[in-house]
Amino acid sequence: MTSDVTDFGAVADDEHAGIVLLYDDTMPGHRVASALIHMVDTYPDRDAFAGYEQLDDWV
Template structure:
């Protein structure tokens, strides 16, 4: 069974990582993993593939357009003003509903889970 692993994009509140790390979710923020200004195609996509992480992003126009085989998965957040604790609760609800990471394919919209 594949483990749930996430990378939060720059447009997601970094405090979200703290909420989920207390629940033993493997989650990193792009600022910590790759630094400020990381490029989507040159930096983030290779990191996602290498670490088998799902990107959580509000960058719908860029990440929503990438081919599903370009990454390990995308979770799109349309409400980019959502508080960190709500994002964390939504991801936790999504993880619980899917159960196995192996059941997650492609992409998911996070807003309805929050």
């Protein structure tokens, strides 16, 4: 998870599990955790994750 996708610019797509962007990096930790849990619970397995999500949309 990052607020800056360039953190992963040098990493090939097949070398990481995916990227979760959080644009509102002032969001309280409990809301971030809740959104992450909701996202994880929504995907039936790792292969269903397209490799990119915006966490802000899950809050």
